[in-house]
Amino acid sequence: MFKKILVANRGEIALRVMRTCREMGIETVAVFSEADRTAPHVLFADEAYLIGAAPSSESYLRYDRILEVARDSHTDAIHPGYGFLSENTDFAKEVTEAGIVFIGPPAEAIKTMGDKTMARQSMLQTEVPVVPGTEEPIEDVDQALQVAIEIGFPVLIKAAGGGGGKGMRIVESADTFGDAVAKAQRESQSAFGDGRVYIEKYLEEPHHIEFQILADQHGNIIHLNERECSIQRRYQKVIEESPSPFINAELREKMGVAAVETARSCDYVGAGTVEFLVDKHHNFYFLEMNTRLQVEHPVTEMITGTDLVAEQIRIAAGQPLTIEQDQITITGHAVECRIYAEDAAQDFTPSTGKISMLQIPDGTGTRFDGSIRQGMEITPYYDPLLGKLICWATDRESALNRSERALREFYIGGIETTIQFCRAVIRHPVFRKGPYDTHFYANHKAQLHEELSNASDEVLLVAGATLFQHIEKLKHGSQTEESNTSAKSGWVTVQQGRAHR
Amino acid sequence: MFKKILVANRGEIALRVMRTCREMGIETVAVFSEADRTAPHVLFADEAYLIGAAPSSESYLRYDRILEVARDSHTDAIHPGYGFLSENTDFAKEVTEAGIVFIGPPAEAIKTMGDKTMARQSMLQTEVPVVPGTEEPIEDVDQALQVAIEIGFPVLIKAAGGGGGKGMRIVESADTFGDAVAKAQRESQSAFGDGRVYIEKYLEEPHHIEFQILADQHGNIIHLNERECSIQRRYQKVIEESPSPFINAELREKMGVAAVETARSCDYVGAGTVEFLVDKHHNFYFLEMNTRLQVEHPVTEMITGTDLVAEQIRIAAGQPLTIEQDQITITGHAVECRIYAEDAAQDFTPSTGKISMLQIPDGTGTRFDGSIRQGMEITPYYDPLLGKLICWATDRESALNRSERALREFYIGGIETTIQFCRAVIRHPVFRKGPYDTHFYANHKAQLHEELSNASDEVLLVAGATLFQHIEKLKHGSQTEESNTSAKSGWVTVQQGRAHR
């Protein structure tokens, strides 16, 4: 087993990886930018090295410097976390060439799956379904109609020359097809100077559902069930859960097999995620594969009792998987809420500043994977993810109740966060009910934001009166501190007797 | 179900109970003393009422005031937590008479089990074994020898008139019995003016093992396996775990049946704990029953996936148990470390002061049930328990590794705590190995404390140099604050591209 691992990352994922390293008796090396000298991952690590200025292009993406630190510190292996260099083929190669183990898949697998078109091409060689559609843009309407009939209606006409919804048309039947193509072509032509269009199957009420897989160096590949990730805002996941309230055991089985097949097709090794789109008829299609640890991996850990980082490390060290497919079960239900330093009331503008007070939820089935502490400055340089709240309970309803309790108890003073936004989603009746799709946020946006801004008279009174006292006290310069005066005087007696417990 | 529950307690257990209430959609009422105006349980609750001065005899034990608050706030039920009023028969009665539900067993069961002698008498009527011995003190040596032979050697001779080890003798065989009794009698006579002695079976390498039980109002009683509580200091538990590394499935089965029988013998209702002593030959004996929630209940929750407070509340509301005995399984292993505000280096003197910095461990399988926050004052009025760290993993070794990691990551600045003492225990080879007994602390005390005070040269250099800089900076009045200057200037560029995940 490795003696020392360098974590080429920052924030919550760096801390997450280091925690497992320490549990495995492996020493940890942190790298940090000038903005992160006192960041939690630096405080946690056994060793820490400055690698450059605050912008990540000058620090966390400088793999020459990271490799230098790895050599200087006699590191055995590098864990890239997610983001930054985690899916960088060159980095993976250079690490390996330096005689250091890259905790991730072979560079070739990263390359294949990193390019969407290449990945799609590669998946067409397998049994795994991809979203049906034309491979090349077409201009001829009759030819297009033939394809549409083959795919089956409804279909989506998409502009080849650009995005943003322009030149896009959903067509329900062959009757209106010709007309729609013509319109889409004209729109594309005028918007992008390019009239070519693609045809793709239109997925009704699509769900974003992904499967966690683990593959060792000995050809064993298993999946650890799905994660439902349909709650998204601008393609950014907000809340994930496992199991999915949408799919059943039969579909889970089928998709799991497809996920394993996907991994096998690119000779995958390590932890990875196969993302699918599932339509309302339970048809599923390969979307992409993420060749690294996923932000939302903890929900899988909570329902399967595994430690995915420990599995990654053992795999990288050449050990065979310790668990077999039929040992993977689903125990209870887990929900993850992503807590961002963003102001939901102002279109999710990033929020920076000092964390003046911090109360992190805890207790039964409550886990927070974060990287914050009271007194810490949130800088504008990096991703605004402060951490993830993951709640587990025996069933979905209890897990949601627990999430709501934990979000209510979560207090971060000094900056704006998405805590309340997550709470609004968790409370929403459509989300509560279960089989929501990726349109959830778009469909319920107004309602969610209204819930956020709707204060009761009681809350307004509390807000107004506190503001009044705050201003009064600032004026008179006399801040009433916590009343701990009683701790220093007024002693009378202390309760007798031995502690009862 | 109840609409509103008053928690007649403070500290971590008040918070623990309120968390479950909120998850169940039940409103929470806190009571607090003058010393606790800004304590976490007050901040958490929906409502909070001042009930008196800091000493608990003037606040948390004043059940007249607590009942007044319950009436004023239209509370449906009262949860007493542990300690304070939780085993007070009069309180339980008065609550019930006021038409409020007492979340605990009937007053009669508290009474029977609250008195050790009465409990022992009551258990002699059942099949549950109690420690064999004489019921009455004896003065005649021949008579005593007969009893000793019946019980079986080794036996313990104990003074009837007092304690503290005076007049106590362990006798291995009949040969030395007469002599030992005579000596014990003389010693007792001279120490307490009372020469009478008892005889009790001497338990070799005793283990303190307790069983969690749940009993509903409809006669269903189940147990939720054992907790190993042999790591004690002055009869105060330090670390608990489940399952016990000492007992096997067969003994677990037998003891579980005995625990259920104990509960049935006193018509028990609610959550309770039956404590046993188990000797090295796997003989077990009833010790006492605790008629309330136990400090260490979370280890049971972690391995069984239950929420014991939720079960208590459902039982009190008249609902039948939702789980049957054969549904109770053991998943993985859980370890609890109690974190006290005590200075282990100074014979565990309580430590008071302001928490100047706080870093609570978190992550996979890591739970902290506490009631502290940064900036909070720890006062001398109450029990010094700051909270409990509970770590779960798939097996004992991993759970211990996780506990060690979490303890290493736990940082409380400004006061002394038992964090490092717990870490020394967890690292100790005898504890690591498993079947330790209640003599563990006494046997390894010197070694544990040496580990605590043994600093490496590197640590000494760090300590000395930090002290040097601290004093230098105090002298020059220039404290180098966190270097967040880079957050305000030196902006060059921000990493491009969409967030990868």
Added chain:
Amino acid sequence: MKYEINAGEKALELDFQTQDNRLTIRTESGDLDFEAIRIQPGSYSVLMNNRSFVVGVCSESDQRVNVNGTPVELELLDAVHLHLRELGWDTVPEVKAGLVCAQIPGLITKIFHQTGDEVNEGDPIFLMEAMKMENEIKAPVSGSILKISVQEGQTVDKGTTVIEIG
């Protein structure tokens, strides 16, 4: 002291009575006991008629308060302002609606207009990068660009005025 709390379309009239560290809030529907104890700079533990709240007061804005985690936008008007308002005067400082400031520190990557251009409310006016995200800043009002205070490629601190529309 008479005050009015305004939040969106809601307005609550009340009277604050201070005595020692305690405050009584007189409202139409009765009196409320109020106590706020500071637990950290900007954070208070509040008990109002024994109901418990944790309240955060933003240091940079008098108009945003956080109650049990939920942000509340409000305006607190005292008797003087109320009286002036009754007289038809309104001394609430008029915010220059056309001043577009940087909400967070960041890098200005693109400015879409030049001085003199006409823009409509909601039109993108510049791009700013912060926290790995590109943020499109839209015109808060319609009007013409009066002044552009920064250049493309410039990094700005929080609060820096970028563009003025009038």
Added chain:
Amino acid sequence: MKYEINAGEKALELDFQTQDNRLTIRTESGDLDFEAIRIQPGSYSVLMNNRSFVVGVCSESDQRVNVNGTPVELELLDAVHLHLRELGWDTVPEVKAGLVCAQIPGLITKIFHQTGDEVNEGDPIFLMEAMKMENEIKAPVSGSILKISVQEGQTVDKGTTVIEIG
């Protein structure tokens, strides 16, 4: 600046070289780069030759430091003290060993002796209640009770001298 660190039977000699915010520690076995950044009052993030530590400095005692959670008792002697020690002088203030103070605030429930009594090291001298626990305080040295400064039933603050043994 030459210093000596004493901890129990260990003694380390070193030389601190300060430059800007950085410190170099010269020891027998080589130089060490040292940097301590304050993260909270009394808490520092330390990097020493790239090894990371969180260090707590107790506000009330110069001799107790907490490194990664572990308390370390030490004495830091500067050149002046070292020189005086070499000359046979020792200016480390002599702690009056016979002064018994309250370590925490509490209630004195029982005093076992009267002025003039002889006590042996380790004899219980008084009982004190705090945090629901009864604490038996033992004589730190042998000698006779010179002075009893408090009465049974009296509550004392931290640091109050209770008994003097000489």
